[in-house]
Amino acid sequence: xxxxxxxxxxxxxLQFKGSMxxxxxxxxxxxxxxxxxxxxxxxxxxxxxxxxxxxxVLSLDKFAEDxxxxxxxxxxxLCSAQNLQLIGVRATDPTQIAAAESxxxxxxxxxxxxxxxxxxxxxxxxxxxxxxxxxxxxxxxxAAPQVESPDKExxxxxxxxxxxxxxxxxxxxxxSGQQVYAPGGDxxxxxxxxxxxxxxxxxxxxxxxxxxxxxxxGVRGNTExxxxxxxxxxxxxxxxxxxxxxxxxxxxxxxxxxxxxxEDDRLVIREL
Amino acid sequence: xSKIIVITSGKxxxxxxxxxxxxxxxxxxxxxxxxxxxxxxxxxxxxLIMNCERRVVxxxxxxINGEATLNQALIKDKxxxxxxxxxxxxxxxxxxxxxEGVEKVLNELAETFEYIVCxxxxxxxxxxxxxxxxxxxxxxxxxxxxSSVRDSDRILGILQSKSRRAEMGLDPVKEHLLLTRYSxxxxxxxxxxxxxxxxxxLAVPLLGVIPESQAVLTAxxxxxxxxxxxxxxxxxxxxxxxxxxxxxxxxHRFLDIQKKGFFSRVFGGKA
Numbered sequence: 001x002x003x004x005x006x007x008x009x010x011x012x013x014l015q016f017k018g019s020m021x022x023x024x025x026x027x028x029x030x031x032x033x034x035x036x037x038x039x040x041x042x043x044x045x046x047x048x049x050x051x052x053x054x055x056x057v058l059s060l061d062k063f064a065e066d067x068x069x070x071x072x073x074x075x076x077x078l079c080s081a082q083n084l085q086l087i088g089v090r091a092t093d094p095t096q097i098a099a100a101e102s103x104x105x106x107x108x109x110x111x112x113x114x115x116x117x118x119x120x121x122x123x124x125x126x127x128x129x130x131x132x133x134x135x136x137x138x139x140x141x142x143a144a145p146q147v148e149s150p151d152k153e154x155x156x157x158x159x160x161x162x163x164x165x166x167x168x169x170x171x172x173x174x175x176s177g178q179q180v181y182a183p184g185g186d187x188x189x190x191x192x193x194x195x196x197x198x199x200x201x202x203x204x205x206x207x208x209x210x211x212x213x214x215x216x217x218g219v220r221g222n223t224e225x226x227x228x229x230x231x232x233x234x235x236x237x238x239x240x241x242x243x244x245x246x247x248x249x250x251x252x253x254x255x256x257x258x259x260x261x262x263e264d265d266r267l268v269i270r271e272l
Numbered sequence: 273x274s275k276i277i278v279i280t281s282g283k284x285x286x287x288x289x290x291x292x293x294x295x296x297x298x299x300x301x302x303x304x305x306x307x308x309x310x311x312x313x314x315x316x317x318x319x320l321i322m323n324c325e326r327r328v329v330x331x332x333x334x335x336i337n338g339e340a341t342l343n344q345a346l347i348k349d350k351x352x353x354x355x356x357x358x359x360x361x362x363x364x365x366x367x368x369x370x371x372e373g374v375e376k377v378l379n380e381l382a383e384t385f386e387y388i389v390c391x392x393x394x395x396x397x398x399x400x401x402x403x404x405x406x407x408x409x410x411x412x413x414x415x416x417x418x419s420s421v422r423d424s425d426r427i428l429g430i431l432q433s434k435s436r437r438a439e440m441g442l443d444p445v446k447e448h449l450l451l452t453r454y455s456x457x458x459x460x461x462x463x464x465x466x467x468x469x470x471x472x473x474l475a476v477p478l479l480g481v482i483p484e485s486q487a488v489l490t491a492x493x494x495x496x497x498x499x500x501x502x503x504x505x506x507x508x509x510x511x512x513x514x515x516x517x518x519x520x521x522x523x524h525r526f527l528d529i530q531k532k533g534f535f536s537r538v539f540g541g542k543a
Contacts, residue, residue, distance in 0.1 A: 172444075173475050175429025176422055192475050194425045212473075 025059045026079075026086075031070060033078060040082045051084060058089045060096070061110055068095055072103035167203070174199060174213065181219075195235060204228065210255075214238075223262050228272060232258040242267045274382040277389050277517075278407035280431075282423030284394030286415045287452040290488060291510075292391035293321045294499035295411065298514030300355035301499075304386040307346065309377075310360035311403035312393040313368055319359045322349060323495025333361035336373030342380050351500060356385070366399035374402050396430055405436050409446040411479060411517075415453050416465040421473055424449075428476065448479035450513060455484040456529045467527055480513030482506050483526040 044051045056079060060067055072089060079086040088106035091097050097107050166185030174180055174189060176196030181187075187201035190208045197213035199205060204226045205217045211229035218225030218240040225239050232253050235246050237260050244260075244267050257272035279292040289312075296308035310318035313333060319325040324347045330340035335358070342358075349355035358381075361368065381388050392403035404410060410431050414424040431445045432438055438445070451470055458464040471478055482488075487504030491497060499514070501507035505526050512522045 172432060173428070175432070176425040178429045178433065192473075194429075194473070196422060196425065197429075 023057050023087075024054055025090075026056045027059045027061070028063050028075075030063065030065050031075070033074065036075070037078050037081070040079070040084065044082055044084075051082075053083055053085055055085045055087045057108060058086060058105075059110070060089070060091065067093065068099075070096075070099070072100050072105055076103055076105065168201075173209075176213075187217075195233075201225070211237075216243075223265075225261075227260040228258075230257050230272075231255050232260075232269070237267070239267055244269075274385055275387055275408050276378060276382075276406050277387060277409045277411060278392055278404045279389060279411050279413060280392040280400065280404055280427050281394065281413040281420070282396060282400075282427040283415075283420045286413050286420055287482070287488075288394070288413050289317045289321050289391055290492060290498065291411065291413050291450060291452065291482075292318060292389055293497040294507075294510040295514060295517070296387070296389040297349070297352050297355060297497045298499045298510055299387045299389070299517070300349070300352040302514060302518060303354065305354045305384065306387040306389060307356045307358060307381055307385045308389040308391060309358040309381075310391050311369065311399055312391065313360045313364050313366050313399060314362065315393065316360035316362050318357065318391050319347075320495060321492055321497065322357050324349070324357055324359070328359045331359045331361040332377070333364045333368040335377055336368065336370065342377065351496065366393070366397065366402070369399060369402040371402070371405065375406060378406050396426060400427075401430070401434060404431055404445075405434070407431070407435055407445050408437070409448065409517075411448045411450050412474075412476065413450050413452055414470060414474070416451060416455075416459070416467075416470055418465065421465065421470055425474060428474065447476045448517070449474055449476040450479045450482065452482040453484045454481045454526070456527060460529070467524075478524065479516055480509055481524055481527060482509045482513070 058072075058075065060070075063070075076086045086105065088108050089096065089100040090108045090110040091100055092110055100107050166183060167188065168180070168182035168185065169188045169190065170180060171190045173191040174193045174197040176194045179198045180189075180200070182201040182203065184202050186203040186206065187199055188206045188208075189199060192209040193199055193207055193211050193213045193215070195212040198216070199207075199213065200216045200219050202218065202220045202222060202225075205215050205228070207215070207227075207229040209229075210231040210233050211227075212233045212235070214236040215227050215229070215234055216236075216238040217227045219238075221240050223240045227237050227239065232249060233255055234249055237244055237249065239260065239262050242262055242265065249269070251269070253269045253271065259270045259272045260267060261270070262268070277295070279288050279295065281288050289310075292308055296306050300306040308318065308322075309332060310316050311332075312318070316331075319328055327347050330345040332345065334340040335342050335345045345358055347357045347359065349357060358377075378388060390403045390407065393399040404427075412424045412428060414420050428447060431447065435445050437443060449471065451467060454467070455464060459466045467478065467481055483505045485498075485504055485506035487501050487506045488498050491501060491507075498504065498506050499510040502511075509526055512525065515522050
């Protein structure tokens, strides 16, 4: 036996690794075997190569009928008749889980909506938020994210409705006690931010007005994030966990248009 | 179409009740049928300022609980023809104000009155939230000092997030800033924020500036809203504020020290 192979055999024969694999989700609204097959055929006809042996996960988030009547085996067979591989179901209900397992399907967590995005943003996570799978656009505006504030007072989301971007634009003053968070994007405020208010973004923060409250950019660890403001009067500015409080900010740039960013892991203030 | 105006501030002791009495009186004097409601359940004061405490039989909470009709509880003001007062209960607490109950009473009042002025309690708790919930417009009463300005800012945020208009996505509550107890002398000495400072911080249109005046205290103790005092600077300032509330353009007065006129007004007010 060659040496290299011997070394190889000395180590364990397998290892587990976490990885993100893009999967296509099949969203079922209601189930009718005939319509189901027809709809599949129709879709496949549009892009035969794309669908060939495509692994699928069944999502029942929007299923309108009684889920317990669903026959996963039948669905699986209908899929494989079209050369599609149904590999799993997103479910939480114990009966569904049992039914899925007995049909030989993997059970995955249902698509996480609102709660998923309400993670404590001030935590300094070092990684960018991970996408669950390619089919799920991150931070769609309606799932967007109201950060838990002390009294859950958050401005209406002004995020664009088309889901193209997670940037958030606020046009009204942000008052003391209010908290506004732009998950997965920039926060643009076209009004004053009062003392006692808190604004957060995964990306940059732009304030076209005086910034008197607390501004936290790159709250999920994006060290490239910056804070721009027309008048720096902030109580606190933080980028990816590095912060300066009002006392440290009251220098040459106080009450002037300023840009704050990280340089060599240090928060620096520049003239804008 | 009746209009609901809340007089609010967050902070206590800034002049909400004084303002409620004067604004409501002013609206009625200008010919608008007006009712002023005391939302400060448990700490009722409006009836004192309006000098009707001896005529209180039933109150706001009685009406909400169906123990009295609105007509039994409404008190007609002695000085002003078109003004009514709905007093608060002194023996209950703020929890007696339910959203449904308040709405029912406001709807009934809206059938007869053009303006419904709600005198909010201090704080940001239940009583204050009930007072502002149904408001169409808000007069935020602020003293020229930092803690009052901060609390006003807080209440402005609540108006735009927790009022009925905010919750239902209607046009936002219209905001007015009323600066009270203003003393130009102390501003010059640097002991007080200036009108410009406060306007800059709060970014809300200025409805009026009421100068610090002996006339306000006198009026409160006598139970005659200061707006009746045509000779006092505070009375005139409230009259201007009411005119602006009704859409008139009036220049702001009493912002600067006016040595000669100032003393004559003070003495005039006492006469």
